[in-house]
Amino acid sequence: MTDSSIGTPEQLRDPNYTPPLAKAIPLGIQHVLAMFVSNVTPAIIIAGAAGIAFGPGADPEARIYLLQMAMMFAGVATLIQTIGIGPVGARLPIVQGTSFAFLPVMIPAMIGAGTAGLAGLMTGVVIGGLFHAFLGLFVGRIRFALPPLVTGLIVLMIGLALIKVGIEYAAGGAGDFNRGKETWGGVSNWFQAGVVLFVTLGLKFFTRGMLSVSAVLLGLIAGYVVAYLMGDVNLAGISDAAVFALPEPFKFGFEINWAIIIGMCLMAFISAIETVGDVSGITKGGAGREATDAEVTGATFADGFGTAIAGVFGSLPNTSFSQNVGLIAMTGVMSRHVVTIGALFLIFCGLVPKIGAIINTIPIQVLGGGVIVMFGMVAAAGASMLSDVKWNSRNMVIFATALSVGLGLQQVPDAMVFLGDTARILLTSGLLPAAFIAIGLNLILPEHFGDEADDEVSGSVKGIKENSRKA
Structure with a gap:
């Protein structure tokens, strides 16, 4: 309005x-x-x-x-x-x-x-x-x-790749240096991150106008104040x-x-x-x-x-x-x-x-409370884009293959140790191989591949439901 x-x-x-x-x-x-x-x-x-x-x-x-x-x-x-x-x-x-x-x-x-x-x-x-x-x-x-199958998958992969960073930050920071701290993963870190999450979600869903629009910023400010009172600023x-x-x-x-x-x-x-x-x-x-x-x-x-x-x-x-x-x-x-x-x-x-x-x-844990929401929203945006996809067997195979390879390389970067530095860095990001696989398969596979089988399965399921209602 x-x-x-x-x-x-x-x-x-x-x-x-x-x-x-x-x-x-x-x-x-x-x-x-x-x-x-x-x-x-x-x-x-x-x-x-x-x-x-x-x-x-x-x-x-x-x-x-x-x-x-x-x-x-x-x-x-x-x-x-x-x-x-x-x-x-x-x-x-x-x-x-x-x-x-x-x-x-x-x-x-x-x-x-x-x-x-x-x-x-x-x-x-x-x-x-x-x-x-x-x-x-x-x-x-x-x-x-x-198409949405490709762009939605890519946006979803971006969010999934970053969610780990959000959790690490909320626990006290990413990297070996931070993990070596006694406070890493401590209650105080998660409490401060939780304050940011609580205030952000409260403002986003229970207020309107400027307060709702700037919910993440105001959530960070609330977490910052709590961290200051706890001596962490x-x-x-x-x-x-x-x-x-x-x-x-x-x-x-x-x-x-x-x-x-x-x-x-x-x-x-x-x-x-x-x-x-x-x-x-x-x-x-x-x-x-x-x-x-x-x-x-x-x-x-x-x-x-x-x-x-x-x-x-x-x-x-x-x-x-x-x-x-x-x-x-x-x-x-x-x-x-x-x-x-x-x-x-x-x-x-x-x-x-x-x-x-x-x-x-x-403090990094305060920022972590905010980025958990932001990175999750990136993944959610990708899922929303994927809702426009017709989920036949063709598109499911494309999505499954690209997602499995992309996430797998992110989680096991050592699997590409035989490659040179440049190729390994690009592939273990997970995002680029997932994008290439999705784009390539989407262009190569026939658009209506598997539709007949999908129709048969859909018809069988429909028949089973009708028989159940009659019974």
């Missing part, structure tokens, strides 16, 4: 309409609240995987910088989408943010043999972003190869952080690592299709129409170039945020200028290291 004081129904469906600033600013901040936690979480996870968050190699300054850049370049990428530069940008209210989709590929590359390091990671992000932008030239032509680093700082190009260096580059390029296909879906969701939910080819192409260009620019300055891949698509449908406000205001707020946050330093003080 929308507020009539914001504008007429026709104005609210117009992306170029600017609501009164008194309404536009809170609406823009609401978009930031909806995506803020999801946007900075990948940076925290990669900092841990890179060894700069905990242990002997910890580097609080580098971790704070990653958090700054996550905020700043989410804002920059969003501006590219909303304002546009020539053919780049959909000029729609699309909120960009750091993508979870790339984590199952990035984490093994950061912690496995032949690790990339942040220099190799950021170089891969730049090259992968440019490849992603290139996909904008023909993204519409490859959609046929990615260290505020020492906030005073040392600068008040203002500009981003540095190639702060972590430049290094070619083929595992990361190939992984980023392959995942660009998935991210591009996700963006196409989000663009369609925005135009349908906010304006009641289909997205134009120019909007789809422009959004894909912006995704890629936004990611490439982010990589240059030490940030992670960006993509459109689905939770903000739902927010537009809920508020009924289609204005791209509202999202532009949110983007400017994100850029401001990225220029102030003290904000990153405050985020850096969040």
Whole structure:
């Protein structure tokens, strides 16, 4: 339901309409609240995987910088989408943010043999972003190869791959360093994570409007307060952080690592299709129409170039945020200028290291309580997409084979020890082999393969039910 004081129904469906600033600013901040936690979480996870968050190699300054850049370049990428530069940008209210989709590929590359390091990671992000932008030239032509069976499986796999990280964080952190702590898996860690879960779910289901939209953020704040009262928050680093700082190009260096580059390029296909879906969701939910080819192409260009620019300055891949698509449908406000205001707020946050330093003080177990919900929602979104699939024997075999191989390689990475570092890192992510198997089998197997057998089974079951009713 929308507020009539914001504008007429026709104005609210117009992306170029600017609501009164008194309404536009809170609406823009609401978009930031909806995506803020999801946007900075990948940076925290990669900092841990890179060894700069905990242990002997910890580097609080580098971790704070990653958090700054996550905020700043989410804002920059969003501006590219909303304002546009020539053919780049959909000029729609699309909120960009750091993508979870790339984590199952990035984490093994950061912690496995032949690790990339942040220099190799950021170089891969730049090259992968440019490849992603290139996909904008023909993204519409490859959609046929990615039906709900494939895209739903991939999104489900992303969520399943990350759920382990959420549990490890709630227990006290991921990695051998954290597992070596006496407090790992302790009651206090799980209590603080539980507070976040309890408050998040309570606000999500028993409140409306701004409180419901920012449920995860408010849940983290509640967990943070509890952790502070329990003596688990260290505020020492906030005073040392600068008040203002500009981003540095190639702060972590430049290094070619083929595992990361190939992984980023392959995942660009998935991210591009996700963006196409989000663009369609925005135009349908906010304006009641289909997205134009120019909007789809422009959004894909912006995704890629936004990611490439982010990589240059030490940030992670960006993509459109689905939770903000739902927010537009809920508020009924289609204005791209509202999202532009949110983007400017994100850029401001990225220029102030003290904000990153405050985020850096969040205890890992508190963050774990939030990411359990977020990663579970990613898996649930994949399951929702799979509900559109016709579950005949053909599709069940495709799904079963891809899921078994993907999850199996994730759980037993040593099974590919005979391969070189690059191939092993890509395959043991689980996500890429699952995607290849699903796409390949879906293209090779006849569309109606097994339908006759399915009809016979269905008829037999129906006959048994009818006989049971007669009896």
